[in-house]
Amino acid sequence: MPIPLFRPRLRAMARVKPALAAGALALAGATGAAVAEPIDYFQVEGVRYDAAVPTPESAFGYGLGERPVRHAAMVAYLRDLAQRSDRITVETAGYSHEGRPILFFQVTSPDNHARLDEIKAAHLKRTDPDSRTIARDNPAVVWLNYGVHGAESSAMDAAIPMLYHLAAAEGDAIDAMLDRSVLLITAIFNPDGHSRRINHVWRYGSEVPVTDPAHQQHQLWGTARVNHYWFDLNRQWLLQTQPESQAWLAKWHEWKPQVTADYHEMGTNSTFYFHPGIPARINPLILPRTRELAVEIAKSHVGFLDSEAKLYFGEEGFDNFYIGKGSTYPQINGSVGFLFEIGAARGGQIESPNGLRTYADNIRTHFRTSLTTVEGAIAQRTELHRFQRDFFDSAVEAGRKDDRRAFVFAAPGDAARAYHFLDVLKRHDIRVHALAEDVTVDDTRYRAGEAYVVPLTQPQYRMIAGIFDTATEFEENVFYDVSGWTLPEAYDLAYAPLGRRFDDDLLGTAIDQPAFPRYDAPPMSSYGYMFEWTPYYAPRALYRFLDAGAIARTALRPVSVDTSDGVVDFERGAVFVPLARQSVSAERLHEIAATVAGEDGVRVHAVTSGRTPTPGADLGGRDSFKVVTKPSVLLLHDDGIANYDAGEVWYQLDYRMRMPVTLRKKDQLGGLDWDRYTHIVLPGGYGVGLSDADTRRLKQWVQEGGTLVASRQGAQWAEDVLFPAKETDTNGEPTAEVEPFAYADLAIENARHVIGGALFATRVDITHPLGFGYLDSDLTSHRNTAETLRVPDSPIATVARYTDAPLVSGYASERRQSEIAGTPMMVHRRMGQGAVSLYADNPNFRATMLGTSKLFMNSLFFSTIVDRYRTPAEATAEADD
Incomplete structure (x- = not known):
């Protein structure tokens, strides 16, 4: 009989509610064994704990650090703690894409809970320029982030001993701490990524711990780091496109905490890091006093870490420049932000140059620095009150000036x-x-x-x-x-x-609450329906018609049309859905038109005549309109393709545009029915190239009518293999004399010509079908690579080109700006019966580049309606024929 991989220890299970115990038992199964530490390993020395409060070990059936805790079990246990304790309240702040709850805890003394609304109101007065109240005796308000990256398990599981301690600890010290503070705790920031990571760890678990870093259990860092659509949620504090970040930011601004702590893991070979960050890399919007307070609060961490002779560092490796991260965003919103990073133990125990890294020790270190964060905030409470009041007063004054x-x-x-x-x-x-x-x-x-x-x-x-x-x-x-x-x-x-x-x-x-635009349904038409391509969700609207089996045509030139609203002027790209020759009933077309108007933010007009006031542009025209076909999209991912890039395409098509997209690993194209797809999307990454066999099949597929849409490194690869340069400079450039520099400047010199995620200006040909929907030619693109596309030999192939002075915002060296100026940002070329769209940048970057994402959607709907360019020689030959 095989030895079971899971031996639950349920000594204290009798103290747990039956439903919770049953939930813990249901989780029994194979997982990676690690060193199980007893509960006193996580309890603070000299502190009494209420025996009536269930320990994590009694609830889960195993010790903290022995294995990652599944989301459902964590939610059940933490809710139970809140139910048992008069110090803790809990609510569901929101839900992830996969429907998992994000819990928000408010922790303070029972007396403070009784007047929590009063405490909050007094606290928020510091953000009001009309209030001079400092409320010196008000509690410090501290926010603790647990688990924004799903792969960083100890950063999530640290919430468990923290909340257990806050519920069960007894004595004067805990009473004083909770009387002087209000703690706001989110667990878990990223439940979908967290669950993906835990499934992986359990899947490759073994009875005997494997500490070899090459072991499969220690992998899956990248795909577990992100949420359902592969977004890095720690970049979402600013951008706010994902439901997880929207949930937690609403609670953050509801309270505007004075100190914000953000817990993470980093590479296994590193030790332990905490803010302040690199002094020279601070966003200029951050006040110097913010750093000064961070230095003072950090002394509490130093005291604990030194007492246990732990290795740690600060002021290197991490900065406070991008305002969309969990430790930097607070600092331009009146809070002192802290980043904590610990070398990851991955599957549970792993070898490192600094000795054996264990999961339990990581959890404990994050838990104990959670306590020192609170202690440091309380010690600086009066200064924090003054700082926050001064921060918002000075902000108003700066705005006035x-x-x-x-x-x-x-x-x-x-x-x-x-x-x-x-x-x-x-x-x-x-x-x-x-x-x-x-x-x-x-x-x-x-x-x-x-x-x-x-x-x-x-x-x-x-x-x-x-x-x-x-x-x-x-x-x-x-x-x-x-x-x-x-x-x-x-x-x-x-x-x-x-x-x-x-x-x-x-x-x-x-504008207290922005409202999504909704329009009345058009009247029933006897001829057809028409809408502009300019609205962001016009592609979603068009797909509704095409998916229902309707025929749709797009205008190749501006046109005026007779409608039930009178004569309406439409721009290039406007979509016309006729009633003629449809297999879809007139009633169904009207139903779709009503849905588009009510749900997609697109005004739909009922057309009354096919004859237009625009000469040579009647709605049945051969040269003024073209039929649009329904796209069927295959998105390649993994195997060298950046998950972020692929996830942004997936989110754009599935979540925003409500279009199905087939996901396929790049190296698993064997046996694929290529004819099923009209478009293949190849995002960026460092390893995007296809095998020789797949490349040959790709070329054939494009020649037969398919469209390849490639971005960043994917575009570079596609350009090289599909449109190789006709001439190569065999002479080479003269070797420049190497200018020496000090080794201490290596990082700066290495980064000198790296583009730091900057914004660049382009000019779009809005007469080109892939430029339809833009009312002017100015368009800003996000660029974080130095590679450029070649100017194609076709004069109409460059849809968007960088301007001569392209840098709009962000860093790029003068050399890179010069290299990029005038080069194509987007190239669209016909190839056989198909087409290839190449993007030097990522048009869907972080679901925030709404400007360039329209170009991407145009590549899906209009790629093959583009007429071919014929050289003068080809045109002459055709005329002679």
């Missing part, structure tokens, strides 16, 4: 894109108003009823600056993440500072 006065913005013709930007601003607690009167700035007319105003004199001034400002010069050129993220550019908005044009008369209604 800013000559820009206010920003105005609009998304002409696309209310949905404006809605998404408004939603982001409101999630960051930024006050926004509708524009009350038309105003012109730099020859751009911003219209009342379409545009919005963000006044700078408000407590969130620094956050506004972080969102709207552009920066291209930096003290250092080394970045842990992107260096440019100007969101109005990412959303392809028209925007400008108002300066002296601003006065209070321009401030219309405050």
